[in-house]
Amino acid sequence: MKASRLLMPTLRQVPAEAEIASHQLMLRAGLMRKLASGIYSFLPLGLKAFKKVENIIREEMDNSGAQELIMSALLPSEIYIESGRWEVFGPEMFRLQDRGGRDFCLGPTHEEVFTTTVRNEIKSYKALPVTLYQIQTKYRDEIRPRFGVMRCREFVMKDAYSFDRNEEGLDQSYQAMRDAYCKIFDRCKLDYSIVQADSGAMGGSGSEEFMVKSDIGEATLAFCNDCGYAANDEKAQCKPVPEENNDPYYTMEKESTPDVKTIEDLEKFFNCKSSQFGKTLLYQADDQVVAVMVRGDRDVNETKLKNYLRCADLALADEETVVKATSAQVGFAGPVGLKVRLIVDLEIPEMKNFIIGANDTGYHYKNANFGRDFETKEIVDLRNITEGDACPVCGGKINIAQGIEVGHIFKLGTKYSEALNCRFLDENGKEQPVIMGSYGIGVGRTLASIIEQNHDENGIVWPVSVAPYHVIIVTVNNADEQQMALSEKIYKDLQAKGIEVLWDERNERPGVKFKDADLIGYPVRLTVGKKASEGIVEYKLRKEEHYTDMSVEDALAAAVAFVKGI
RNA sequence: CGGGGUGUGGCUCAGCUUGGUAGAGCGCUUGGUUCGGGACCAAGAGGCCGGAGGUUCAAAUCCUCUCACUCCGACCA
Structure with a gap:
């Protein structure tokens, strides 16, 4: 792609609406624009990165044996009435009516749709277990949208649902998702923790959240560095600490x-x-x-x-x-x-x-x-855990940190299968409720978290795995024919080698091109400047300060090796 | 939902107190000079000042209502 043709409207100043680094950078780097409170459009560069995250998720879900499908976002009220959540969701659910006055909503989460689908299509234990997933848009009328795509009203979620014959099966399905999630967030180069989470009074038997540690996170986490215990604050158990006090019991x-x-x-x-x-x-x-x-x-x-x-x-x-x-x-x-x-x-x-x-x-x-x-x-145990409390497992010292919830895995049990009458016939011809699990990843939130953890004062520092383009070629002086010719050669060579490359051949001064390259954060930058006549270009990684002059051949080889992780 | 703040060109903002129908910087267009870290000169385009109503000879400015955005809090699968 040539930069002169790409819609990449970078901003020099920070838009007043953005508070946190990832939100500011997503706007400044021209990845997205706001349409209304909590509603965003993704522009070409943003969409490219977004799809990278999506595909990492898709690959790991497929590898785990889950099957992709897609459900409508526009859903009839009946299934939510059946599960009782038409009431439970309250004003958080976007509701609308068709021309005949029938109630619909824009799906805030899809347990009901998946459960009724399996109810209608699966009758026998022979078809179980099955794990289904989709990468699809969700709608929630948040009381207070915040931090760009971190908490917004329309967002893309990978939601998966497992259907098993028994608890042992659920444990296996759950573990498979847990493993897949680890691979996904590893590939996204996120520094995350898996913490125990509350599964609610009516909920199933277990729940864990994937948390990206960050000061701007809205969740509070408790960690023990001695034994590795980690839980969110809703769940973290508190141990009473006996007070050293030899006073007698005075009279009240x-x-x-x-x-x-x-x-x-x-x-x-x-x-x-x-x-x-x-x-x-x-x-x-x-x-x-x-x-x-x-x-x-x-x-x-x-x-x-x-x-x-x-x-x-x-x-x-x-x-x-x-x-x-x-x-x-x-x-x-x-x-x-x-x-x-x-x-x-x-x-x-x-x-x-x-x-x-x-x-x-x-x-x-x-x-x-x-x-x-x-x-x-x-x-x-009724109180919130605090810094310095005793770890409920080993008695060590608890540390408190803030985190962004990027993923949540949940053993639902039979909550929805009972409510929606999703049953199968077992080997004995006896009807049993399907045992379910649900597993979610916020795609946009993951993308924003990656930026939150991978940026410096000049802009985004993309990991190769999610960068919108792997390599940026900066031609210093468009008026120099040798520079242009060499740039084009590099551009075509890289394309031929399967590298995603953007050539900045805009008629801009070099400073503008460098600033934009740093702001958008392409992992590799090849600068074609004065030494083009000698066949020398400059090779620089976004995450490093220094750069190296190299022959064109060496620079190409270095870029390819870096991108392919060799 | 409660409390605060802000709405003026694509972006960041000034002007409002003390009414006289609009400014700056950046960006954009054209021409020229430039060309290794957000250039310079010159000439331009672009805004009925969020919306409605009111006061007034006259409203971006004062008053009322309303909408949107935003921050804090409450709330939140």
């Missing part, structure tokens, strides 16, 4: 604390740390009100609470409910004499002589102790 005393409502107020009033308080929060869980107690400096992990309570909706109780349950204003809730169900975090029984709300406006108790002053049988 009620203390007047007017206008002291928040943890900060309490720290000032009692002149002690927030870890010496017990925080009592009231939650509305479906139609039940529950009180939840964690140490003052901890945060309640609502996912853990939701899973424990097995409820559908969970939210902090409103003021009226709190007043009714505690007989006090908000800010003075405590476990002593409380009229609602009490659940305490594992740390609470470990604490000694701590401060709690008195369920009486303007009063707190000090020197409270679990088991003596209040009690409950529900002692549960």
Whole structure:
């Protein structure tokens, strides 16, 4: 391809809408443009890179034995009504009607379509197992699209679904996908971690996420460097750390604390740390009100609470409910004499002589102790893990990092096959629900993550595997006939060798060409300049600072060897 | 959904307080000089200032409504 003919509208300035490096670079390098909030068009260079990622995914999925097909993005409401998710998805689902007033949606995820397809087409155990996948566009009306294609409303996802006869089969299908995902992200040159993830109250038996470590990631991860434990914050288990404290158990005393409502107020009033308080929060869980107690400096992990309570909706109780349950204003809730169900975090029984709300406006108790002053049988892991916590596996020190979720693999079990009546006949002629797994990769998000991890101050530094072009030829001076002739020769030679090459023969000054080459980030740059008359060109890798003068033959050989990874 | 911010040519922004119907830099077109890290000179093209209504002799500027974008939060398979 010749650069003069390519639509590659690079920008010198950073568009005001972009905050993070990958988003800025995707716009500046002319890979994509925004059409509306969370909706993007891919331009030629962006599409080329996008398809590289897609094809890596496709190859590894095919290698794993999965079969590609494609479903419509426009889906009838019936199948979602059948699974119950027409309601569950709520406003996140794009909905529309046809001319006859029939309800449709733009598919946010395709469990229902795949499950009903298998239900209709597979009747016998002989046809199982089968894993099907598609690379297809999904629609979700995100509350807040962000970071370009990282979180957007129309995006391409590779979604795969496995169908097995039993749990052992599911384990194998799951492992095959897990292995394929590792190969995919390795080939994309991503630095990623596989972390345990929450599989939800109703969900199946296991779930892991593929996380790219990045400060701009919206997910929080917990890692143990000693034993390799890794989980996202929703899932990460917390171990109580017994406190070294030889104080005797003091008598509980009620203390007047007017206008002291928040943890900060309490720290000032009692002149002690927030870890010496017990925080009592009231939650509305479906139609039940529950009180939840964690140490003052901890945060309640609502996912853990939701899973424990097995409820559908969970939210902090409103003021009226709190007043009714505690007989006090908000800010003075405590476990002593409380009229609602009490659940305490594992740390609470470990604490000694701590401060709690008195369920009486303007009063707190000090020197409270679990088991003596209040009690409950529900002692549960309820809090968010924090930096420095003990690893739940080996007791080592936990580190916290941010991550971008690029892939998610999930053992669904029979959740959808039961709901949608997807059954097969086993060897005994008995009907059984199909055991399912689901596996997703965000293609655009993967692409953006690659840029997030592979860029410098001048632009993108593409790995060869996903670069829109492998080699850029920069002709320094178009007016020099020798330079033009030699450039064209190199261009044709590389093409003949199967290298994807872009020749920058635009009538621009060299500085412009170099800047664009660095911004777009082609892995190899061949510069044809003054020494063209001697048959010498400059060979430079994008990821390295230095360049080398070489004979044309050597430069061609070096470029080919680098691109083909020899 | 709550709170903040911003909408002026393709991009980045100034002008708004104190009304007099538009500017800069970059980009684009043409000609010339240049040619190894975003050149220079000259001449051009391109905007009813997000939209609607109002105040006024007169509105990018003031008022009301509305839409879009964006940030923080809540929420989120």
